[in-house]
Amino acid sequence: MEILTNRDEIRAWAVENRKAGHSIGFVPTMGALHAGHLELLRTSQTQTDRTVVSIFVNPSQFGPAEDFNRYPRVIEQDKHMLRQAGCHALFYPGVAAIYPQHFQTSVTVEPLGSDLCGRERPGHFQGVATVVTILLNLVRADQAFFGLKDYQQFVIIQRLAQDLNLESKIVGVPTIREPDGLAMSSRNRYLSQEDRQRAAAIHAALAAAKSAFTAGEKRSGRLEAIARRILTEASIHRIQYISVRSATTLLPINTVHTDGVILTAVKVGETRLIDNMLLNLPDQASPSS
Amino acid sequence: MEILTNRDEIRAWAVENRKAGHSIGFVPTMGALHAGHLELLRTSQTQTDRTVVSIFVNPSQFGPAEDFNRYPRVIEQDKHMLRQAGCHALFYPGVAAIYPQHFQTSVTVEPLGSDLCGRERPGHFQGVATVVTILLNLVRADQAFFGLKDYQQFVIIQRLAQDLNLESKIVGVPTIREPDGLAMSSRNRYLSQEDRQRAAAIHAALAAAKSAFTAGEKRSGRLEAIARRILTEASIHRIQYISVRSATTLLPINTVHTDGVILTAVKVGETRLIDNMLLNLPDQASPSS
Secondary structure, X not given: OEEEOOHHHHHXXXXXXXXXXXOEXXXXXXXXXXXXXXHHHHHHHHHOOEEEEEEOOOHHHOOOOOOOOOOOOOHHHHHHHHHHOOOOXXXXXXXXXXXXXXXXXEEEEOOHHHOOHHHHXXXXXXXXXXXXXXXXXXXXXXXXXXXXXXXXXXXXXXXXXXXXXXXXXXXXXXXXXXXXXXXXXXXXXXXXXHHHHHOHHHHHHHHHHXXXXXXXXXXXXXXXXXXXXXXXXXXXXXXXXXXXXXXXXXXXXXXXXXXXEEEEEEEEOOEXXXXXXXXXXXXXXXXXX | OEEEOOHHHHHHXXXXXXXXXXXXXXXXXXXXXXXXXXXXXXXXXXXXXXXXXXXXXXXXXXXXXXXXXXXXXXXXXXXXXXXXXXXXXXXXXOHHHHOOOOOOEEEEEOOHHHOOHHHHOOOHHHHHHHHHHHHHHXXXXXXXXXXXXXXXXXXXXXXXXXXXXXXXXXXXXXXXXXXXXXXXXXXXXXXXHHHHHHOHHHXXXXXXXXXXXXXXXXXXXHHHHHHHHHHHHOOOOEEEEEEEEEOOOOOEOOEOOOOEEEEEEEEEOOEEEEEEEEEOOOOOOOOOX
16 A cells, blocks of 8 residues: 655545546545445445545644644554555655645635534534645545545535536445444544443434434424434433535425435434435435445 | 537537647636737747637626626627637537536636735635636646736645646646736726726836836835825726735735735726736746746
8 A cells, every 4th residue: 555645645535546547536534534434445346447535634633722733543444454455555645744834825615614513623624624625636546435424524525526527426325334323424533432332322313313204204394203202211402403404405305305414413421423314215316426 | 610519518518629739728717808918829829739628607706896897898809819819619508518407516726816906806715716727627728828917826736736636737828918007907997097097007016116126226115105106196086006016825924035925906087906916036037827
């Protein structure tokens, strides 16, 4: 596995592979890799000739009171996992490689970026949109793969890639879950044993809403109430939001007709967790297709 | 001359020309073409195989009290000029082609974009940075040509192209002037005959500062005072700014060592005019090289 650490190296890697006729897949991450990331890598490997994974804990997407400093950094373990999985290249830049002296450009997607998670985390999606634009322009992959666990992020990145005419096709990859349903996340390791057990209620709450939807309940308010009750019963009281939205625009909808998604962010102990579930009927296309 | 009016057409034109092995030059404009624009085109023609000019009066770079509605639109005349000059293609999109439904991405360069002209025109450079990013990504030219008359714009576009890793090389082209020194601008046609005569003092003021600089005066405050006096003597009293800056970063400098520029924005009658002059010694490189 090649390890690239600055802008020139990743650009050169991509140019060289394109010249050789290889299609390129790109999986941007913040490291602390888990089965969800490996699923992104596997998806890329089935659809492209050469995959590059990036590991960059992006300071500009963390708020001042957030977990940038304690965000898990386990680069040797990550490298081992990527090698085992047959990854072709790792892009592992330092902060100065991404944000050199005099850097002052930012990319904003509004109002999408100040809704839902953006309400609780002002500036977060500007940080995400900016670093993803930089990374996508460095790699110029044929396809770039993002986890649907971060559904709002996925919609924002699709939006900016289309608005700014970036080259890569943005592909969403379904969430990988623990056996009890908890979505895989690098932040799960923050949870105490007790909180870890309670956290399973997040997926259960969304699944209950989905069951009600499949059984015929289309009213957003009712679906949200069903999910909220299950969270509360599990003593998850700090619900930042639980909301049914259009799956394509993320705008609020009163009734789910064809393309709904229910999204939630909660605090379990001191750990902020997010998850979502698509509310579409089985014969409908998923956003990754 | 091919005329392209939407995103798909310009993308296809660029892909086709690249495939044919042609290098591409791009000259973005707002139309109402004059000798300054033709100089951009000529420069592009000498350095690339195929040139596309865009004409798009970008609403998002005009403030609510500004001249978007009355900005000169003379498309037939512009087409004629471009054909005469041997331009290969014109990109002439409508607003909905650039900003389709649900568009919500913007590009900001801060603090550069809120200084100088950005103080008087809040949001202006965000509009410029966004549309230029879109246009550059649509064309993916080898080189894109911008007039140095809009010097702050040039520095901002260089900055964002480097920060976001856009493909095109950003080239600055020296200002073309009327015989009395007034910088060519589509807005000059707003001037009354009397104001048109007074406006020659803008260049005279900058030239006087440059003469003083060449004669040994390096203090920014003194150079600004020399220029200001000439403007005032010509009864140009509404001086929005007159400022000596670093030519590379546009940061304020007390003394011009190697790379200065003196920039000004004034109102003559109701017309806002800008101009600038590099304060470098004859053997120093210009920003276009």
